[in-house]
Amino acid sequence: MILSEQPETHECELDCNLRVLRDLPFFSGQPQELLRVMAYLCERETYAPGQAAFEAGQPAEGAVAVITGTMAIERGGRKVGTLSTGMCAGGLTLLGHYRWLYTLRAETAADCLLLHRRRILPQLVAQPASLAAVARELAESVVYWDLQRLERAADGDMYGPGLL
Amino acid sequence: MVTRRTLYSWVMEKNVRWQLLLVLLVVLTVGIRVVPLELQKRIVNQAIGLGDMDLLVFYCLLFLASVLTASILKFCINLLQAYIGQRTLKRMRTSLYEHILSLPLSFFRNTQPGQVINSLINELASISGFIGSAVSVPLINVCTLLAMGGYLFYLNPLLAGLSFVIYPLQIVIVPRLQKRANEANRHRVNVSRAISGSIGEVITGVHEVHGHAGFGLENEKFSGQAGQLLKANVRMNAYRYSIKFANNFFEHLGPFILFLVGGSMTIRGLFDLGALVAFLSAYSSLSDPWREMMEFYQLKEDSQVRYRNVMMAFDQAPEHRLVPVDRDIYRFQGEIELQGVSFRTPEGARLIDDINLHVRPGEMVALVGYSGSGKSTLAKVVAQLMPYTEGQAQLDGHDIRGLTKLDVAENLGMVPQHPFIFSGTVRDNLLYASHSSTMNRVPGFTPPELDRVIEVVQQVGLFADILKFGSQAVISPAEKPELAERVLAMRRLFRERFEIGFQGDIEFFDPKRYLNFGSIAQNIVFGDFAERQARFENAFSNKRFLAFLDQTGLERILIDFGAVVATATIPILRYAAQTQELYADSPIAREDMDEYAQVMDEMATRSQAELKAASRSLLLRLALKFVPGRHKTVRMPKQLEERILLARKEFHEYLARSGPSTLQFYEADRYIESRSIRDNIFFGQPKPGRGGALERISQQLIQLLIEEGVLESIVELGLEFQAGSMGEYLSGGQRQKIALARVFLKQPAIYVLDEATSALDNVSQARVQNFLRTVRGRHTVISVVHRLDTVSHYDRIVVMKAGKIVESGPYDELMAAKGVLHDLVGTT
Structure with missing residues (x-):
């Protein structure tokens, strides 16, 4: 029998997606079954160098996690950051509607995982404990960003109070 | 304004000649109906009484002819009534629709589309029956009643007076019941309109229902409204049947009085028996027109309630005139x-x-x-x-x-x-x-x-x-031979120029290469059905195809693989919230989940060789549908890929041996009828998940379309x-x-x-x-x-x-x- 003759040494796309999701802070505490569902619902997209995954001002409809390669974060035509393997852009898009504040463009050939809100959010909503865990993780991120902001303000780089 | 018109105003408008024709037909029918009565008398008295066989045959044929004529006339009357009713309904709907479209936008913000649809289509529909009979039915029945009543008075004024005593009673009681039935009907119309509005709202926003898994919520709301509608319908029908009961009762009260009074008069010698029988016979002929009048009365009341309710719902004046009167349209500078x-x-x-x-x-x-x-x-x-x-x-x-x-x-x-x-x-x-x-x-x-x-x-x-729409159009080379010819020329050019450059973006058809974005069935067949309407899934139940799988031993291998796919996929689908998106890239359709879940249960207790035939068939189907580039729960084994490529060659030979087929194999110099123009040019299919690939390819495609002079044809197809x-x-x-x-x-x-x-x-x-x-x-x-x-x-x-x-x-x-x-x- 062909199937039994061949040992399955290569992982399938679902297992690879699962590995990527498990490493994302948003989903790190989620149950295995839900993570498998989300891995099933993700989409793979490959970008050639120079190709934009999304552009500033476009409606943000999902998060982008980099599996391999490097993506440049651009604002006003200027590179302001880098997204490399294992990093994720747009985690908040899973919960709410907004427009991208920056353009994400492949610097090298990049293999990405797309987490569409329309696919992922209903699964989280169906499991309130999981949704709460994602919300907790997001709140911690916001606290962290605010702290960074306030620290920069102390150096005189910016003005105004923090978010919290 | 159309909403202010009365129901009766529609009866004669643009219908005068049709209504007159109807009256004429009715009069003729009544006249014709007298003929059989007269013939009955003559058959008994003249033909049978005198023993004249020829006369008997003659009268019987006349009898048949008069009955046939009356039936034909009745058919024409029904047809004409329906025609008058429907043409008036069309005018009524058209006028009301025109009025509704002219209403202010604020009206539509507060009105559900379902309510408008229900009013225009359902509520008005039953009014056509009334319009068609509004003139003819009362006219003919009143005339018949008067004639028959006069004849009864002529026979015996006392008995006639007694038998008519019940009619005033009926005239008092039935309208009271009808009034309540009208109220119940009004309530039913309102409930029905509300439920139509709710259905319309849910269907319009069904994506939100799916998005928030609000099925239970909406089902509960609907169930409540359906319950209200049930109550309203039961109440209205109770009144309707009460009216029917009253009508039936009064109809039979007449003979009761006649038997009681007429009988006692006959016993006392005041009335002879023959006269009583004649009277009873004449009285019974009154009941039909009277019943028809009562039914018409109910229909009229019911139609008026529906009509008023519908018209009142849209009784608003448009904010603006639609077209200018007595002047041309203004031409503005834009200030x-x-x-x-x-x-x-x-x-x-x-x-x-x-x-x-x-x-x-x-x-x-x-x-x-x-x-x-x-x-x-x-x-x-x-x-x-x-x-x-x-x-x-x-x-x-x-x-x-x-x-x-x-x-x-x-x-x-x-x-x-x-x-x-x-x-x-x-x-x-x-x-x-x-x-x-x-x-x-x-x-x-x-x-x-x-x-x-x-x-x-x-x-x-x-x-x-x-251009994308146009290039994705499926054309018939028989209908557009020139375009198909150009497309084949472009296929050759496209291959020459871009085969290497677009290797990552397009999966080119190659008899020696496995299609990662095609199903296993497609990979075996390496072709499509020539008929555009034929679905590729038909191959799954095609006897020749299944026989081939059996003969080559592929069936067993594929059932085995189907079991692997089911085991990897079904637990995920079972655990997840059931959304449309979940099944978008699933090898198992939502509607097939129950069947596959049963197969899984069976697999837990039996070896695959012991599975039921239906379960084995489902697993085979699952394997045949498996697309390695799309279905991510299982990786396609390399050896299975190689076996399928071998089967592709074997299948072509097998099909050639086993007679004619509607399958068309992918051949480099032949137009694929079931595929789009774009796929025909590529002689392949774009790979999904390649960011910006379609834009890159489109630029080259447009260039080719311009070079080959078919750009305009493709734009025309795209516009369609x-x-x-x-x-x-x-x-x-x-x-x-x-x-x-x-x-x-x-x-x-x-x-x-x-x-x-x-x-x-x-x-x-x-x-x-x-x-x-x-x-x-x-x-x-x-x-x-x-x-x-x-x-x-x-x-x-x-x-x-x-x-x-x-x-x-x-x-x-x-x-x-x-x-x-x-x-x-x-x-x-």
């Missing part, structure tokens, strides 16, 4: 003048407050501000879509409130943020305004030529979409693309581009764009902005803008806050002043 304009909601909230704004003809004005600042309301006031409540708003010196709809439509083009797309082709949608102008006989209007359509389509960035119900086959951006092109084709003096480019990508947005720059000075533009990086080239920026204009001036001036616009730009 807009608002003085102290406010809009107050019925609850008293001011959405815009004391707006003073003068826009010169040809000026480009951007309306900006925070969310809820009144920008869209102001745009809608200018476009006559919301009636301002205070101040004065004018277009070229004419008060907006006094303009007809046609004046505004011909001089102003509005594009909302979420434009509506009608079902039909892209061309129909693009030319909607043009078709409308043609139908309204707008003086000097000529429909745009194809070149003009293409020009505008390019201006809004829709050209690539149209079906947009689907409410544009479901179009993206948000494509919908906006079509709406923009629709208005730009119209070339009105004023463009009002309400966040009309919000769903467009940056390139298309830039195109539209460039186009607007080219019309500056010739067309006035008022544009509600959310993205402030696109406003710097406007002549003037009007900044709104809390319903008021707080700043107005050129972009550079406002930014230098560091006011609200400066803050807005800083925060976005």
